Structure formats: C-alpha cells, structure tokens
Amino acid sequence: MNVTANMAIRADRLSKSYGKKLAIECLSMTVPEHSITAVLGPNGAGKSTLMRMIAGQAAPDEGILTVLGRTPDREAGRRVAYLPDRARWYPHHTVEQAAEWFGKLQEGFDRERAWELFDSFGLEAEMKVSGMSRGQEARLMLALCLARDVPLLVLDEPFSGIDMISREKIVGALIDSFAERMQTVLISTHEIAETESLFDRAIFMDRGTVVLEGEAERLRAERGSLQQVYRQLFG
Numbered sequence: 001m002n003v004t005a006n007m008a009i010r011a012d013r014l015s016k017s018y019g020k021k022l023a024i025e026c027l028s029m030t031v032p033e034h035s036i037t038a039v040l041g042p043n044g045a046g047k048s049t050l051m052r053m054i055a056g057q058a059a060p061d062e063g064i065l066t067v068l069g070r071t072p073d074r075e076a077g078r079r080v081a082y083l084p085d086r087a088r089w090y091p092h093h094t095v096e097q098a099a100e101w102f103g104k105l106q107e108g109f110d111r112e113r114a115w116e117l118f119d120s121f122g123l124e125a126e127m128k129v130s131g132m133s134r135g136q137e138a139r140l141m142l143a144l145c146l147a148r149d150v151p152l153l154v155l156d157e158p159f160s161g162i163d164m165i166s167r168e169k170i171v172g173a174l175i176d177s178f179a180e181r182m183q184t185v186l187i188s189t190h191e192i193a194e195t196e197s198l199f200d201r202a203i204f205m206d207r208g209t210v211v212l213e214g215e216a217e218r219l220r221a222e223r224g225s226l227q228q229v230y231r232q233l234f235g
C-alpha cells in the first residue's frame with residue numbers, strides 16, 4: 001500500500017444515535033482509494049450504521065465524514081454502489097427484469113458485465129425472484145451491485161446466505177474484477193474464513209468504534225490471519 005495514497009473515505013470522530021442508543025461513538029478511520037477493505041466485528045458493533053452513513057442514507061450526529069471528496073448525501077450516493085444488509089428485490093421480477101430496472105435507475109450500470117456475473121453466479125434470465133432461494137436472491141443483489149461502474153462499492157454482508165463453495169468461487173472472481181476496475185470496495189462480513197483472501201485492509205469495530213485497522217498483509221504476518229485477529233479481539 002502506498003502511504004501517500006488518496007483516501008476514498010475519511011471519518012473523523014463520528015457519532016450517531018438512534019434515540020438514546022449510541023450506535024457509533026467517536027469513530028475515526030480512513031479507507032485508501034483502490035483498496036478492498038473488510039469491516040469486521042460482532043453483532044451490533046455498528047458496521048451497518050457506518051455503511052449507511054458512507055452511502056449517504058443516514059447522517060452522523062457529530063464528526064466529519066468525507067466520501068469521494070465530499071460530504072455524503074443522496075446525490076453523492078449515486079456514485080456509490082451500496083448493498084444494504086437485508087436487501088430484497090421485487091418478488092415479481094425475473095432476473096432480466098431486475099437488470100432492466102437497475103439499468104434505468106442506477107448510475108454506471110454495465111449491462112454486459114451484469115450478464116457475465118449472472119452467468120458466473122448461476123442465475124438465468126427467466127428465474128423469478130419469488131421462486132429463488134435466499135442464496136440465489138443474495139447472488140442477484142450482489143451481481144446487480146457489482147455490475148455498476150462507480151468508484152466506490154459498499155457491500156453490507158453480501159455473502160450472507162450464500163453457500164461456502166459458491167462463496168469461495170465468488171471471492172476468486174471478485175479479486176480479479178476489483179483489480180481490473182480499480183474500484184474502492186468496503187465489505188462487511190461475518191464469513192471471515194472464506195473471504196479473507198479478498199481483503200487488503202481490515203477495520204475491526206466494536207461498540208460503535210474502530211478498535212483496530214491496518215493492512216491485511218501486515219496483520220496476517222503478525223497474527224496469522226484476519227480470523228485469528230478477530231478471535232484475539234473478540235473471542
């Protein structure tokens with residue numbers, strides 16, 4: 001990692017509450033451009049809240065957040081491919097209709113790329129969302145996001161519900177694709193073991209704040225694996 005790399009995301013002492021519940025507390029971190037960064041931490045750590053703010057879907061109560069050089073809002077969010085957790089697609093749509101719909105609504109949607117991804121994720125044009133398994137729907141949502149040619153991808157638990165072997169295959173395909181497109185990618189996941197090879201940085205969160213962040217290679221050299229780091233921090 002180049003130490004002079006530009007930052008795609010800068011968070012400086014962010015806080016965010018839901019009513020009396022403090023979800024993010026004095027959180028600071030950076031994400032360099034063209035990195036693939038994991039956001040890891042136990043349930044309730046604040047990962048989804050942080051990602052929602054980065055995507056411009058929620059505003060921090062305090063602190064400064066800069067994404068792609070500006071304060072995130074709905075307009076800036078058009079340059080961010082955001083996959084929320086618990087994402088669902090219209091049940092009556094087929095894969096083909098979902099792609100058409102996404103193409104009309106989302107900036108930078110690359111149809112050719114979408115069909116390559118559908119093909120490699122085992123999705124056929126006529127498959128209807130209402131008849132899909134949870135894992136098939138998760139693949140559809142992931143493919144729709146990955147087909148966007150935008151500078152930043154924010155994927156909140158994209159592998160949830162996808163079986164282990166498919167996950168490993170998808171991760172292999174993603175490594176090549178991200179390297180080629182020079183996008184910045186932020187991914188939260190609980191599936192650390194199967195996905196760890198994807199990441200070149202990791203941010204560990206607990207109780208609304210960052211407890212450790214760094215280059216994956218260095219963390220692996222020092223502690224064996226990101227999974228090991230996770231166990232040491234939260235085990």
Ligand SMILES: Nc1ncnc2c1ncn2[C@@H]1O[C@H](COP(=O)(O)OP(=O)(O)OP(=O)(O)O)[C@@H](O)[C@H]1O
Binds near residue numbers: 018022043044047
């Ligand atoms: N809409 C909401 N209203 C009230 N509290 C919320 C809301 N969303 C999140 N919270 C609370 O904020 C905290 C952080 O939640 P968040 O969903 O960001 O965590 P997470 O790290 O993504 O968790 P998980 O790994 O379980 O998905 C939790 O204590 C949660 O209960």
